[in-house]
Each structure stands twice: as C-alpha cells, then as structure tokens.
Amino acid sequence: MPVNTPEPGSAGLHSVIAKRWSPREFSRRPVDPAQLRSLFEAARWSPSCFNEQPWRFVVATQERPDQFARLLSLLAEKNQAWAKDAWVIGFTAARKTFTQNGLPNRFAMHDTGAAGVSLAAEATARNLYVHLMGGFDAERARTEFAVPDDFEIGASFVVGHLKDGASSPVARSRKPLSELVFDGAWGNPAEI
Template identity: 40%
Template sequence: MSRTATTTFPVLDVIRQRWSPRAFADQPVPEQALQQLFEAAAWAPSAMNEQPWRYLYAHRADEAAFRQLFDCLLPGNQPWARHAPVLVLALAKTTFSNDTPNAAALHDLGMANSHLILEATALGLHGHFMGGFDADKAREAFGLPANLQPVVIMALGYLGRAEQLDEPFLSREQAPRQRRSVAAFAFPGQLPS
C-alpha cells in the first residue's frame, strides 16, 4: 500500500511522502544523518532569530539514555516506540535571551520540527511525533529549567513492516491517510460564523 498522500492541489513530493509510522526497521540511524536533521531545524525562521528550539536525543544502542527518554512516554506509546532507533525530545525555550517571555517559542519549535521532519523524509527516514508523554517526568529526569518546555517526543528511524505491530497499532498503520479539505480551514476575508 502506498503511503504517499494524494492531494487536491500539487505540493512538494517530500510533503506528500511524509507520514507518521509506528513500525520501524531494526536499522540504526547514522549520527551524521541525525546531525543533518538538526542542521535543517537550525534554518527554521524564528521570532527575533532567537532559535528557541532545543533537542535531547538518544540512539537505542545507548540503552541508558534511550531508557531515560522512553520512560517519559505514556503507556499507550511505549509498545511500538521501544523499537524506534532514535528518540528525540523537542523543547521550547519560552524566554528570549533578555529573559522576557517569548510568545512565539512553540510556533518556532513547530517550524524547526517541520524542517527536521521534511529533511528526514528526504533522507528516507520517518518520524512519529508524540504528545503522549509525561512532561513533568521529563523535567525531572533531565533537570530542565523552568523556561525550557518539553513539547513532544519523536520516534525516528527507517520504515519497518506494519505486520510487526500488534493491535491496535497494526490497524492504525494500515488505515488510509486522511486530511481535512483546504476549504475546511482556509477562508478568504473572515471565519464563517
């Protein structure tokens, strides 16, 4: 089954090919490739060029570091995420360098994450972003300061076979990809009442 999205309007192939699998191959991600993804993230736009994104990551081969990130995941994500070659915790620094609040920090981290995941897709890698993790546990585990907000954990790796997953993950992996139509969220002039 093709996982490339069928779009109503033409978009870049790398956008159509990006998706969030739960099945990962047992193949390590080279450190050089991972650094290339972080380089892509570095070039995302940000308010006042603050670049408020931070990433903590661990390769599965580094069992202690991987376990520290893995233990922050909620039980619903652990059964499949344990097979990912890399886990990445994405954080937003919520203050500017002058210690004033940065209201755009989450937006800017999202931009960096988009750059990162599209670069990953171009390299034949896939990532699955998870909001299902314990942010307080991550704060404690990594000794995070108050102005560093844990936002998502991403499982990253090469695509595996859907059949390696148990239910309910197998069905989700094989379900058709769907998105709202552009008309459902983009409006000329004003929002509908």
C-alpha cells in the same frame, strides 16, 4: 469535519511533504550518524521570531541503551509499544523568553514546532520517518533531564527506518481547505 482525502501526492505536492507520515512500525536498523546530524541541522535552519531559535532537543539512540530506555520510559505505554523499535528517541523544549530582553516569547512553541517540521522534511528526503508524540510524561521529562523552568516541554518523537514490509498508512484524513483558509472574514472559505 475531517474527510478522507486522496493521498497528498495527488495534490502535486513535493515528495518531502507527500511522503511523510507517522508510522508505528520501525526497524532497529541504525540511522547513520551523519544523516542524523543533518536532521538537526535542518531544524537549526528553521525560521524563528527575532532569530531566537528557542528549540532544544533531548535525544538518545539505541547505541546508548540506558539513555534510550530513560526516554522511552517517559512515553505512554501505547506509544512505548512501537516507539521501542525506532533508532532515535527524544523530546523537544522551547525557551519561553527572548534571550535579548527576557520578555515572553509567545512564538516559542510555534517556532519549535516549525523546527520539528523541518526535521521531519529532511528525514523524509532521506527515507527516514519521524513520529511525534504528545503521549508522554512532560513533567517527569523536566525532572529527569533537569530542563530549566524557562523552557516549556514540547513533544516527544522518534526517528528511524521503516520496518521492512510495514504497512502503508491507511485512511489518512484531513479537514478540507475550506475549513482552514479564510478570506475576508473568519470562517469564509478563501477562493484559492
């Protein structure tokens, strides 16, 4: 069962982990292009099986209102309501096969998720915020942006500055480590 836990900072975690959360209040303040590029550099340097780098990102900023609107329209309405204010919007996709031999890469989405976390960590270090979303029309994303069949659509996301005076996260909860980390047998809480 999820439990209310103290803020992650209290576990002594590094600030790039402790300070990350998923806001629903963004400012329309532009993200500096060099900073934005650094986020994707961080994703680029993520680990991946056979160094396949299966991740791809389709993105737009508010600087291109037409492109931003196209991506925003893919989101579920409840996500659109707040995502519209973020400076950057996009979605991820993962190449399902290895380039070298065409065999299935069962780690493709795993590694694409890892790249997303690298991006979020770099964002947090730069006082930027990322919010990932599964609530979007992945099939329409495929058609609209001509995503090839060999790629699986991942998650949508926004990146931006937090709105001034935005409320801090409330009642964040996490499963206890005893439900997540095992030792000796499945389900047996590890003594860590």
